[in-house]
Amino acid sequence: MSVLLIAEHTNKELKPFTLNAITAASQIDQDLHVLVIGHNSDGAAKAASAVPLVKKVIQIENPIYENYLAENFTPVIIKHAETYSHLVCSANTFGKNLMPRIAALMDCSQVSDIIKVISPDTFLRPIYAGNAFATVKSNDKKKCVTIRPTSFDAAPSDGGSAEIVKGDGADEFTLTKFVKKEEVKSDRPELGTARIVISGGRGMQSGDNFKLITAIADKLNAAIGASRAAVDAGYITNDHQVGQTGKVVVPDLYIAVGISGAIQHLAGMKESKVIVAINKDGEAPIFSVADYGLEADLFEALPQFLEELNKLNTIQK
Amino acid sequence: MKILVAVKRVIDYNVQVRVKEDGTGVVTDNVKMSTNPPDDNAVEEAVKIKESGKATEVIAITIGEEKAQETVRKALAVGADRGIHVKADGILEPLAVSKILQKVVEKEKPDLVFMGKQAIDDDCNQTGQMLAALLNWPQATFASKIEVKDKSLDVTREVDEGLETISVNVPAIVTCDLRLNEPRYASLPNIMKAKKKPLEQLSATDLGIDTKPRIEQIKVEEPPKRKAGIKVGSVAELVQKLKNEAKVI
Ligand SMILES: Cc1cc2nc3c(=O)[nH]c(=O)nc-3n(C[C@H](O)[C@H](O)[C@H](O)COP(=O)(O)OP(=O)(O)OC[C@H]3O[C@@H](n4cnc5c(N)ncnc54)[C@H](O)[C@@H]3O)c2cc1C
Numbered sequence: 381m382s383v384l385l386i387a388e389h390t391n392k393e394l395k396p397f398t399l400n401a402i403t404a405a406s407q408i409d410q411d412l413h414v415l416v417i418g419h420n421s422d423g424a425a426k427a428a429s430a431v432p433l434v435k436k437v438i439q440i441e442n443p444i445y446e447n448y449l450a451e452n453f454t455p456v457i458i459k460h461a462e463t464y465s466h467l468v469c470s471a472n473t474f475g476k477n478l479m480p481r482i483a484a485l486m487d488c489s490q491v492s493d494i495i496k497v498i499s500p501d502t503f504l505r506p507i508y509a510g511n512a513f514a515t516v517k518s519n520d521k522k523k524c525v526t527i528r529p530t531s532f533d534a535a536p537s538d539g540g541s542a543e544i545v546k547g548d549g550a551d552e553f554t555l556t557k558f559v560k561k562e563e564v565k566s567d568r569p570e571l572g573t574a575r576i577v578i579s580g581g582r583g584m585q586s587g588d589n590f591k592l593i594t595a596i597a598d599k600l601n602a603a604i605g606a607s608r609a610a611v612d613a614g615y616i617t618n619d620h621q622v623g624q625t626g627k628v629v630v631p632d633l634y635i636a637v638g639i640s641g642a643i644q645h646l647a648g649m650k651e652s653k654v655i656v657a658i659n660k661d662g663e664a665p666i667f668s669v670a671d672y673g674l675e676a677d678l679f680e681a682l683p684q685f686l687e688e689l690n691k692l693n694t695i696q697k
Numbered sequence: 698m699k700i701l702v703a704v705k706r707v708i709d710y711n712v713q714v715r716v717k718e719d720g721t722g723v724v725t726d727n728v729k730m731s732t733n734p735p736d737d738n739a740v741e742e743a744v745k746i747k748e749s750g751k752a753t754e755v756i757a758i759t760i761g762e763e764k765a766q767e768t769v770r771k772a773l774a775v776g777a778d779r780g781i782h783v784k785a786d787g788i789l790e791p792l793a794v795s796k797i798l799q800k801v802v803e804k805e806k807p808d809l810v811f812m813g814k815q816a817i818d819d820d821c822n823q824t825g826q827m828l829a830a831l832l833n834w835p836q837a838t839f840a841s842k843i844e845v846k847d848k849s850l851d852v853t854r855e856v857d858e859g860l861e862t863i864s865v866n867v868p869a870i871v872t873c874d875l876r877l878n879e880p881r882y883a884s885l886p887n888i889m890k891a892k893k894k895p896l897e898q899l900s901a902t903d904l905g906i907d908t909k910p911r912i913e914q915i916k917v918e919e920p921p922k923r924k925a926g927i928k929v930g931s932v933a934e935l936v937q938k939l940k941n942e943a944k945v946i
């Protein structure tokens with residue numbers, strides 16, 4: 381048995397969640413190989429080979445892989461899949477888009493979004509927006525699994541020196557073309573890996589009012605999240621959405637401001653270590669998951685919060 | 698252009714789902730069921746494209762038990778032209794659903810298949826991609842904007858980093874996000890009219906597809922509960938607690 385992990389990377393480096401997926405994959409089997417498919421991806425391949433849990437890196441280079449199209453990745457992965465018992469990648473938009481395309485062609489019923497490896501064929505996964513946990517056993521010969529990255533620690537990223545071998549690509553799929561990516565760049569920590577997340581909901585009333593949240597995020601070195609309602613209303617871009625159909629976050633501290641706490645939102649944040657809710661409606665369901673609830677008008681509470689934080693000088697950057 | 702739209706019947710998104718005590722699944726008796734929310738967006742988009750004159754026919758399809766037909770009726774009531782119900786009982790995995798859809802696509806030869814990006818019961822997020830693989834078609838997943846060109850679509854996709862646009866030749870699969878559009882409500886007269894629209898009945902067995910699950914569901918349990926928290930009286934108290942009690946700032 382060996383496991384093939386499909387790396388998510390920027391060609392220059394591995395995306396942080398690849399390290400979490402490596403941890404999960406190595407719990408399935410120690411003989412873990414990483415596939416780096418890209419263009420000018422030496423940086424990413426080297427980074428993968430430096431991860432001590434990785435036994436071998438297979439690097440496949442071609443300009444057609446620059447934009448990570450699933451239609452181009454799939455035939456290459458299948459070409460290299462033969463000797464592996466498991467194919468694994470992260471359950472973020474990269475892996476969600478890619479893995480089922482591979483699984484179907486291998487006639488495998490994919491196990492999505494696992495939060496625990498119970499044994500090499502048995503996994504725990506949330507269903508119904510995390511309102512139930514299912515223990516599932518895959519009976520397929522070859523297993524395709526996606527991993528919820530926030531449920532596993534990131535693997536140590538240096539000290540290893542796995543061999544890097546070059547692999548063959550496959551023909552281009554010409555019916556899909558990449559057009560553009562509108563990436564929102566920021567200096568803030570990434571939502572998925574930040575230690576502190578502060579999120580705003582419909583209660584923020586406008587995009588402009590998010591500056592109240594930004595000021596606190598700057599102070600706490602926090603990432604900024606949002607409810608779907610806040611994104612739908614155009615207060616903030618979609619990459620900030622937390623929840624069943626957005627991102628899952630598990631920070632040490634999650635602060636929900638003007639968010640009612642619909643189950644679809646809770647699905648993305650209720651595993652956070654400490655949850656704070658600021659809401660003027662004392663009956664809002666968010667209070668049922670909050671360790672500390674503050675029933676208050678956010679337009680008064682947020683400026684006060686900033687002021688109190690300014691009084692403390694111990695905030696760790 | 699002909700558009701096939703896949704709609705799934707699921708527990709309504711407003712229902713607080715409860716786990717059965719015997720660990721075999723979740724309670725579905727006397728629970729409100731509805732169309733999987735993004736599937737409503739898929740239907741809406743198909744109907745809008747037809748209204749703009751760029752499509753000639755919208756066909757809604759569901760796979761499931763007898764009552765799954767309700768979702769097709771609802772699609773017919775908001776503008777789909779005809780329906781297909783493929784009868785299949787028990788748990789249906791995305792792989793089986795995509796194989797059934799493949800058979801129907803081969804027969805109906807649509808130019809586009811629209812589906813939801815994710816079913817809110819199994820949260821699998823697989824079926825569209827699997828169908829695209831089986832047909833060797835392009836896949837435009839997590840769509841929040843679709844622009845219909847002559848023989849292709851420009852699709853804006855919601856990805857972790859923001860938005861990505863790809864161009865796919867037809868025939869293609871599109872899986873829809875909730876932000877794609879605002880689904881319309883069915884008017885009473887249209888609900889009545891929908892009852893007269895054709896609804897073809899097939900079965901998974903007729904199509905030669907074995908739907909037996911490959912994944913064994915060993916048990917379903919409640920997630921661990923969070924222990925109850927407290928309400929704080931002021932912002933100052935909150936900050937003190939976060940610093941001295943929770944030690945997170
Ligand atoms: C299939 C599906 C998937 C979904 N996926 C997601 C998802 O991934 N993520 C997600 O977040 N949602 C998701 N939703 C939407 C979800 O159901 C809720 O509609 C949404 O989370 C509500 O957002 P909200 O809490 O910001 O808004 P609301 O529910 O409108 O709540 C606003 C809150 O702000 C409070 N408030 C207002 N003014 C103030 C003030 N001045 N001071 C303090 N508090 C104030 C109010 O008391 C209220 O509690 C999904 C829905 C569906 C159907």
Ligand SMILES: Nc1ncnc2c1ncn2[C@@H]1O[C@H](COP(=O)(O)O)[C@@H](O)[C@H]1O
Pocket residue numbers: 703704705706733735736758759760761789791794811812813814815816817819820821822823824825
């Ligand atoms: N039984 C079904 N009948 C019709 N469509 C389905 C069925 N199962 C899944 N789908 C479609 O596939 C999408 C994704 O489902 P899933 O892969 O289960 O998350 C749904 O939004 C539907 O459009």
